Amino acid sequence: MGKNLTKRSEDYSKWYNELVVKADMAENSGVRGCMVIKPYGFAIWEKMQAQLDKMFKETGHENAYFPLFIPKSYLSKEASHVEGFAKECAVVTHYRLKNAEDGSGIIVDEDAKLEEELIVRPTSETIIWDTYRKWIQSYRDLPLLINQWANVVRWEMRTRLFLRTAEFLWQEGHTAHATKQEAIEEAETILNIYATFAEEHMAVPVIQGTKTESERFAGAVETYCIEALMQDGKALQAGTSHFLGQNFAKAFDVKFANKEGVQEHVWATSWGVSTRLMGALVMTHSDDNGLVLPPTLAPIQVVIVPIYKGIEQLDEIAETVDPLVKELRAKGISVKFDKRDTHKPGFKFNEYELKGVPIRLAIGQRDLQNGTYEVARRDTLSKETVAASEVVDRIEFLLQDIQKNIFEKARTYRDEHITRVDSYEEFKKVLKNKGGFISAHWDGTTETEDRIKEETKATIRCIPIDAEEEEGECIISGKPSSRRVLFAKAY
Amino acid sequence: MGKNLTKRSEDYSKWYNELVVKADMAENSGVRGCMVIKPYGFAIWEKMQAQLDKMFKETGHENAYFPLFIPKSYLSKEASHVEGFAKECAVVTHYRLKNAEDGSGIIVDEDAKLEEELIVRPTSETIIWDTYRKWIQSYRDLPLLINQWANVVRWEMRTRLFLRTAEFLWQEGHTAHATKQEAIEEAETILNIYATFAEEHMAVPVIQGTKTESERFAGAVETYCIEALMQDGKALQAGTSHFLGQNFAKAFDVKFANKEGVQEHVWATSWGVSTRLMGALVMTHSDDNGLVLPPTLAPIQVVIVPIYKGIEQLDEIAETVDPLVKELRAKGISVKFDKRDTHKPGFKFNEYELKGVPIRLAIGQRDLQNGTYEVARRDTLSKETVAASEVVDRIEFLLQDIQKNIFEKARTYRDEHITRVDSYEEFKKVLKNKGGFISAHWDGTTETEDRIKEETKATIRCIPIDAEEEEGECIISGKPSSRRVLFAKAY
Numbered sequence: 001m002g003k004n005l006t007k008r009s010e011d012y013s014k015w016y017n018e019l020v021v022k023a024d025m026a027e028n029s030g031v032r033g034c035m036v037i038k039p040y041g042f043a044i045w046e047k048m049q050a051q052l053d054k055m056f057k058e059t060g061h062e063n064a065y066f067p068l069f070i071p072k073s074y075l076s077k078e079a080s081h082v083e084g085f086a087k088e089c090a091v092v093t094h095y096r097l098k099n100a101e102d103g104s105g106i107i108v109d110e111d112a113k114l115e116e117e118l119i120v121r122p123t124s125e126t127i128i129w130d131t132y133r134k135w136i137q138s139y140r141d142l143p144l145l146i147n148q149w150a151n152v153v154r155w156e157m158r159t160r161l162f163l164r165t166a167e168f169l170w171q172e173g174h175t176a177h178a179t180k181q182e183a184i185e186e187a188e189t190i191l192n193i194y195a196t197f198a199e200e201h202m203a204v205p206v207i208q209g210t211k212t213e214s215e216r217f218a219g220a221v222e223t224y225c226i227e228a229l230m231q232d233g234k235a236l237q238a239g240t241s242h243f244l245g246q247n248f249a250k251a252f253d254v255k256f257a258n259k260e261g262v263q264e265h266v267w268a269t270s271w272g273v274s275t276r277l278m279g280a281l282v283m284t285h286s287d288d289n290g291l292v293l294p295p296t297l298a299p300i301q302v303v304i305v306p307i308y309k310g311i312e313q314l315d316e317i318a319e320t321v322d323p324l325v326k327e328l329r330a331k332g333i334s335v336k337f338d339k340r341d342t343h344k345p346g347f348k349f350n351e352y353e354l355k356g357v358p359i360r361l362a363i364g365q366r367d368l369q370n371g372t373y374e375v376a377r378r379d380t381l382s383k384e385t386v387a388a389s390e391v392v393d394r395i396e397f398l399l400q401d402i403q404k405n406i407f408e409k410a411r412t413y414r415d416e417h418i419t420r421v422d423s424y425e426e427f428k429k430v431l432k433n434k435g436g437f438i439s440a441h442w443d444g445t446t447e448t449e450d451r452i453k454e455e456t457k458a459t460i461r462c463i464p465i466d467a468e469e470e471e472g473e474c475i476i477s478g479k480p481s482s483r484r485v486l487f488a489k490a491y
Numbered sequence: 492m493g494k495n496l497t498k499r500s501e502d503y504s505k506w507y508n509e510l511v512v513k514a515d516m517a518e519n520s521g522v523r524g525c526m527v528i529k530p531y532g533f534a535i536w537e538k539m540q541a542q543l544d545k546m547f548k549e550t551g552h553e554n555a556y557f558p559l560f561i562p563k564s565y566l567s568k569e570a571s572h573v574e575g576f577a578k579e580c581a582v583v584t585h586y587r588l589k590n591a592e593d594g595s596g597i598i599v600d601e602d603a604k605l606e607e608e609l610i611v612r613p614t615s616e617t618i619i620w621d622t623y624r625k626w627i628q629s630y631r632d633l634p635l636l637i638n639q640w641a642n643v644v645r646w647e648m649r650t651r652l653f654l655r656t657a658e659f660l661w662q663e664g665h666t667a668h669a670t671k672q673e674a675i676e677e678a679e680t681i682l683n684i685y686a687t688f689a690e691e692h693m694a695v696p697v698i699q700g701t702k703t704e705s706e707r708f709a710g711a712v713e714t715y716c717i718e719a720l721m722q723d724g725k726a727l728q729a730g731t732s733h734f735l736g737q738n739f740a741k742a743f744d745v746k747f748a749n750k751e752g753v754q755e756h757v758w759a760t761s762w763g764v765s766t767r768l769m770g771a772l773v774m775t776h777s778d779d780n781g782l783v784l785p786p787t788l789a790p791i792q793v794v795i796v797p798i799y800k801g802i803e804q805l806d807e808i809a810e811t812v813d814p815l816v817k818e819l820r821a822k823g824i825s826v827k828f829d830k831r832d833t834h835k836p837g838f839k840f841n842e843y844e845l846k847g848v849p850i851r852l853a854i855g856q857r858d859l860q861n862g863t864y865e866v867a868r869r870d871t872l873s874k875e876t877v878a879a880s881e882v883v884d885r886i887e888f889l890l891q892d893i894q895k896n897i898f899e900k901a902r903t904y905r906d907e908h909i910t911r912v913d914s915y916e917e918f919k920k921v922l923k924n925k926g927g928f929i930s931a932h933w934d935g936t937t938e939t940e941d942r943i944k945e946e947t948k949a950t951i952r953c954i955p956i957d958a959e960e961e962e963g964e965c966i967i968s969g970k971p972s973s974r975r976v977l978f979a980k981a982y
Contacts, residue, residue: 030565030621031609034558039637042555064533067525068611068642068658069581072588074521076597086588090560091599092611093584095646097563097577106567108582108608117599118522120559120583120611130521140833146530151559151642155586167559342631 003354007288012232016283020161023291023355025278033159033166040355041278043299045169048277049149051201051296052171055193061145061173066127068151069118074126078251081125084218088155090120090166120153125219125244125270128174129252136176136266138257143186144176162279163236163491170274176266178258180245183267184222187243190271191224194239202277203294203407204228204284205414206238207437207486209462214446217270221245227461227486229414230283233435235461235488238280241271279491285379285406291356292379294406295399302328302395303357304337305348307364314339317363320388327392333399353378358402359395379406420484424475427487431456437488441481443474451476458487494845498779503723507774511652514782514846516769524650524657531846532769534790536660539768540640542692542787543662546684552636552664557618559642560609565617569742572616575709579646581611581657611644616710616735616761619665620743627667627757629748634677635667653770654727654982661765667757669747671736674758675713678734681762682715685730693768694785694898695719695775696905697729698928698977700953705937708761712736718952718977720905721774724926726952726979729771732762770982776870776897782847783870785897786890793819793886794848795828796839798855805830808854811879818883824890844869849893850886870897911975915966918978922947928979932972934965942967949978 005022006014021027025041028034037045053063069092075082096112099105121127128146135141153167162168173190177183191208198206206226216223220242228238249255249265258264285292295301304325306317321337328335336357338348345362352360362374373391376383379402386394417436421427430438442448442460453459467483474481496513497505512518516532519525528536544554560583566573587603590596612618619637626632644658653659664681668674682699689697697717707714711733719729740746740756749755776783786792795816797808812828819826827848829839836853843851853865864882867874870893877885908927912918921929933939933951944950958974965972 027625029558029618031558031560031562031618034560036558036622037556039553039555043553045556046554062530062534063537064530065528065536065660067520067522067527068644069522069525071522072597075588082588082597086590086597089586089588090583090609091585091588092581093599094582095580097566097573097580097582097610099577106563106573106577108584118581119588127520127522131527134518153559169556 003290003350005288005290005354008231015288016279017161019286019290020282025282025291026161028161031166033156035161035165035167037169037275040299044281044293044297045275045278047297047299048197048201049171052193052197052273053147053149055197056147056171056173059145059189059193061147061175063148064146065148065150066124066131068121070121070124070127072117072119074130075119077126078219078247081219081251085122085154089122090153090155092118092120121150122152122154123270123272124148124150124152124172125174125248126252129248129254129268132174132176132266133252133254136254136256139178139259142176142178142256142266143182145173145186146175147171147173160279162275162282165275168275170272172272173270175269176249176254177269178256178264178267180267183245183269184243187222187224187241187269187271190241190269191226191239194226194241194271194273198226198228198238198277198280199407201294201296202281202284203296203403203410204238204280205407205411207462207464208466209464209486211240211462212446212449212460212485214449215460217242219244219247220270221247224465225462227437227488228280228284229417229436229488230280230491231413232283233417233489235437235490236276236280236283237461237490238277239271239273242269244268244270284410286356289381290354292406293356293358295358295403298356298358299334300336300352300355300357301333301399302335302359302361303348303352304335304361304363305345305352306337306339307345307362313365314341316368320368321363324388324391328395331392331396333395359398361391377402379409418486422472422475427452427458427475428456431458431487431489435489437461437486439484439486440475441472441483442485443477443479443481445477448474448476452487456489458489461486461488461490494781494841496779496781496845499722506779507770508652510777510781511770511773516773516782517652519652522657524647526652526656526658528660528766531790535772535784535788536766536769538788538790539688539692540662543684543688543764544638544640546688547638547662547664550636550680550684552638552666554639555637556639556641557615557622559612561612561615561618563608563610565621566610568617569710569738572710572742576613576645580613581644581646583609583611612641613643613645614761614763615639615641615643615663616665616739617743620739620745620759623665623667623757624743624745627745627747630669630750633667633669633747633757634673636664636677637666638662638664651770653766653773656766659766661763663763664761666760667740667745668760669749669755669758671758674736674760675734678713678715678732678760678762681732681760682717682730685717685732685762685764688764689717689719689729689768689771690898692785692787693772693775694787694894694901695729695771696898696902698953698955699957700955700977702731702953703937703940703951703976705940706951708733710735710738712738716953718928718979719771719775720908720927720979721771721982722904723774724908724980726928726981727767727771727774728952728981729768730762730764733760735759735761775901777847780872781845783897784847784849786849786894789847789849790825791827791843791846791848792824792890793826793850793852794839794843795826795852795854796836796843797828797830798836798853804856805832807859811859812854815879815882819886822883822887824886850889852882868893870900909977913963913966918943918966919947922949922978922980926980928952928977930975930977931966932963932974933976934968934970934972936968939965939967943978947980949980952977952979952981
């Protein structure tokens, strides 16, 4: 009733765009490709941030802050890095505006041209490694485990709210280590944190793997990733963790004296997740009625809607509800008691359904007399009548059950959409009719990868970390392959 | 021993710069005017953020996020606003780099020139009010109480770590109201939050007041401020809260239908505090030995340094200390047990003194035998021997006492440096010999204000909110004045 939301089956992409706006998560701004994250969306992002930040700190990482701007020359120091980012950089060239002499308005003051252009950071490896050179002298300074929460800019031509925006928010970790092994372990530790966060907090099942050479981060030796599957059968890369080898240490001359006093280049990692996760969250769980949020990340976990006529009935209801609100809050559950008299219960039901509030309680005159609440869960849209004396226990149970249920549902869908194929014909058929991940043998060459991408738009999402050894033949070249990789069309 | 810190009495400015770097708070980066906030400094900023964020949320504000970039044309819409910020704007003109054809490196791609230049936000009124036009239709949409944590850029020519940097971190609140009175009350509520935060958390005493017309925010009708006094007798503006009238609502055409259905322009406020507070914190409390931090904001509240020879003695000490660490942490006290064997106790004492850790415990063989700790407090540098059985209570007491003591010390200094003068001669003498705030009568004209500024470099810091009515004569013009204002040289 009244949501006017396009159905997923009609137009998945349109459904997503409408939902993000209607659920007050984000909207486009007057600046091309840049979004406004609205309070409700930002509250979800804050919960994500808080949890990730906790996990980073528990594993010994500290936060810091590095400049927004990167001198143009820094970007050039690591060859493949500049190759990857130069084509989509916002460039600052001047530092002042002035009034036009002809009175036509405000213009760039050409007398205030920068000697060297500054790039708005697309990622911070270069500025950070320029700094690390000053911070690292000895093995005693290692490991250096630093994270930053920041905004970054990549001038994408086609943008979509959360999924691909010119400016986005993210965290970027940048660590320095004395040994190769330790850096690899760090990249893997972070991948595990990302996977745990995705599955346990976002309720989004992910596959952990490594990227092929052509999908690797610009400047990385190895890129680890977590890949999720959306309801339209397309994959979404939800986080990456890079083993950078000594590439940036060499580009920025960062050496340390080891225990024997010998100078060595430092080993590095970098890793990040962004507001893109918000897109993954929406597209994994939500339905034609609106958002479905996992209780752990929902800004409002329980909403209570009173059904009444006149202020006296409302007061009576409040007498029962106020202590419940207090009790739930004391347990750390976020509750909203929506007493607005400017909106009818039906409107409110609709609104909270659209916004994905996990549990809705309704209470009217009959409930008051019977000592009950009507309890509705958002994930299944089912309702039940619960005695007031049992409602707290029931809510606690439901919060856990909803979290579990939406994860299981997403996992079942994902698992049903991993198809093993042994020929290119089959590959194309599955891709067209079913979508999802396709598990196939590949000969390991970029040539084959490129051909498949060109002909089908599917890319290798990852080489799964837990893939079993299996003798096979590449579906294109017929050359021998020792394990399957996962293909999919992707966001 | 070994800190090599310039004394405050020798060169206050140099002392500050050295201290910020040596205490690992921040340092200059390779980008002109932009700083790197190091982990220790950032941990203090995070504590400030967390407390302020809590206070904003408790008063009904929500966080959101708006674009980094502002189209040039937006800036021009509010006349005095553009006047205030156009002269120090970082301007993005292109969105791509390319390889120079002559192989000389990477250059700006002139084919990728933006149709309209983008300004890196110096503050976000314009982009936010452009958005509010879409969000506000009816009185039901008001008040709109939004805050954002963000980075902003003002191309300052002379920069100093934390105090004045080209890029800085801050929060900016932007609220919309149905009535003038409500907007003024909001601006005042926030000023109170800022003052409470400064005094109770930073232990920095502040004077609340309003700015004169010439010191007002570009676009404000009234600017409220909190002003603090540094140890060198110079004032520092620590936070501002602006009543913007209907200026931005008119510039961006933001109207609402009131309860009678009549269209009216919205009333606005904006308010912010920044990483500048870090500078105020350092300069208010610290001494020639290094930082002095208020316990509420100290990343490490208690450090425990073992004094031992050989691993066996350390193990013995750890047996006693480990349970203490656990007990303190359970009470929410942040403790570091520094067992590093790469550094001697003297080095560690020095380091934690420099970093302003409020309480230091030392424990050696004799303490073990006697069942005691040596407890040193950073603010007074005094030491005492405390029985292990009483050390937790003592620490709890000291954390509160240090907080109180450094606030009282700063307040006493501040109060001793507010001088009432009744002639311009006296004014100049006090300014030269003593510094601090000078309380004097002023005729209310910008002309007089400008002359004093030109001749003495002192500005009117504020018209104190609690200033008493008092008949007097302006120290320059002799014209009648009904209350005193506060002058000072300022950061």
